[in-house]
Amino acid sequence: MRLIVTGRNGQVARSLVEHARLVDRLVVVPVGRPELDLAAPGDVTALFRRHAPDVVVSAAAHTAVDQAESEPDIAFATNRDGAGAVAAAAAALGVPVVHLSTDYVFDGSKATPYTEDDPTGPVSVYGRSKLAGEQAVALAQPDHAILRTAWVYAAEGKNFVRTMLRLAQGRDEIGVVADQHGAPTYAPDIAEAVIGVARNLIARPSDPTLRGIFHLSGAGETTWAGFAAEIFSRSAALGGPHARVRAIATADYPTPAARPANSRLDCGRLAKAHGIIMPDWREALGRCMDHLARGSVLTGGGQAA
Numbered sequence: 409m410r411l412i413v414t415g416r417n418g419q420v421a422r423s424l425v426e427h428a429r430l431v432d433r434l435v436v437v438p439v440g441r442p443e444l445d446l447a448a449p450g451d452v453t454a455l456f457r458r459h460a461p462d463v464v465v466s467a468a469a470h471t472a473v474d475q476a477e478s479e480p481d482i483a484f485a486t487n488r489d490g491a492g493a494v495a496a497a498a499a500a501l502g503v504p505v506v507h508l509s510t511d512y513v514f515d516g517s518k519a520t521p522y523t524e525d526d527p528t529g530p531v532s533v534y535g536r537s538k539l540a541g542e543q544a545v546a547l548a549q550p551d552h553a554i555l556r557t558a559w560v561y562a563a564e565g566k567n568f569v570r571t572m573l574r575l576a577q578g579r580d581e582i583g584v585v586a587d588q589h590g591a592p593t594y595a596p597d598i599a600e601a602v603i604g605v606a607r608n609l610i611a612r613p614s615d616p617t618l619r620g621i622f623h624l625s626g627a628g629e630t631t632w633a634g635f636a637a638e639i640f641s642r643s644a645a646l647g648g649p650h651a652r653v654r655a656i657a658t659a660d661y662p663t664p665a666a667r668p669a670n671s672r673l674d675c676g677r678l679a680k681a682h683g684i685i686m687p688d689w690r691e692a693l694g695r696c697m698d699h700l701a702r703g704s705v706l707t708g709g710g711q712a713a
């Protein structure tokens with residue numbers, strides 16, 4: 409199977425490329441800037457045709473949630489129009505698209521985990537642009553699976569785990585928001601799930617149950633403060649940086665973009681249709697921390713966050 413993935417240095421794109429190194433007859437071609445700029449995409453079909461993909465994975469996005477508040481035009485050009493252009497190119501080549509979306513399409517007011525049938529109501533520019541992206545993808549290529557994920561992290565890239573470890577190098581105590589609930593999702597687990605979905609779409613080209621919107625996040629749930637505490641406890645056990653976590657309220661940590669208080673996603677549809685069950689978030693974090701320890705990142709011998 410040959411996959412194109414958009415974005416070159418993104419957490420999910422890199423994880424897909426890494427994963428393909430371990431799997432026979434799986435080729436993942438990352439396509440990103442400068443040849444593909446989602447904000448000014450040009451002839452995406454011609455670009456993709458050169459790589460003869462079986463499936464297109466649309467992972468690149470304007471993911472700077474706070475920055476998007478002050479540059480909505482770029483966020484929409486990238487996350488709506490760019491994603492639509494990628495899906496249209498997949499349609500022109502007659503291949504399915506697997507598109508990554510976000511829990512931030514919801515307003516977070518629901519008391520229980522969100523299902524795919526719950527009404528959306530994004531509270532940020534990023535969330536609105538990603539929701540518009542879902543709609544553009546669905547319109548451009550009916551043969552799609554849209555995977556909404558949440559709280560993505562990896563051993564590389566810009567993410568919460570690396571930020572916490574960096575902050576702990578200079579502080580004994582860190583205030584972390586304790587009233588936003590969700591499940592951390594390890595990018596290599598997303599990569600594996602994306603490949604499973606892609607294989608299913610190819611194997612059963614006219615099965616409607618495999619197509620549409622699916623939720624995909626780590627199993628279990630926590631808060632950002634709970635996530636931070638688990639990072640530090642595992643880091644301490646591995647001889648890495650750690651700090652005390654002081655639970656704070658969202659109101660005590662104002663940011664340009666509002667964030668949903670409830671980011672929990674019910675992943676039952678993905679399990680039923682695609683047979684994919686994500687690992688528990690704590691177990692996944694353990695693998696990430698072991699990976700960082702092997703690279704000497706925790707003990708300062710490797711590249712810090």
Ligand SMILES: NC(=O)c1ccc[n+]([C@@H]2O[C@H](COP(=O)([O-])OP(=O)(O)OC[C@H]3O[C@@H](n4cnc5c(N)ncnc54)[C@H](OP(=O)(O)O)[C@@H]3O)[C@@H](O)[C@H]2O)c1
Pocket residue numbers: 414415416417418419420421440441444445446447448466467468469470471486508509510511538556557558559560561565566
């Ligand atoms: N990160 C999260 O917590 C999170 C949560 C929920 C959903 N998601 C969704 O999951 C997907 C993957 O996220 P991620 O964490 O892997 O993203 P990421 O690490 O933030 O990387 C984003 C990627 O998008 C690329 N990109 C940004 N603007 C672009 C443009 N104009 N043209 C081409 N490429 C562009 C970046 O390219 P460069 O390498 O050139 O910078 C980078 O490769 C995204 O669709 C995101 O919306 C992420």
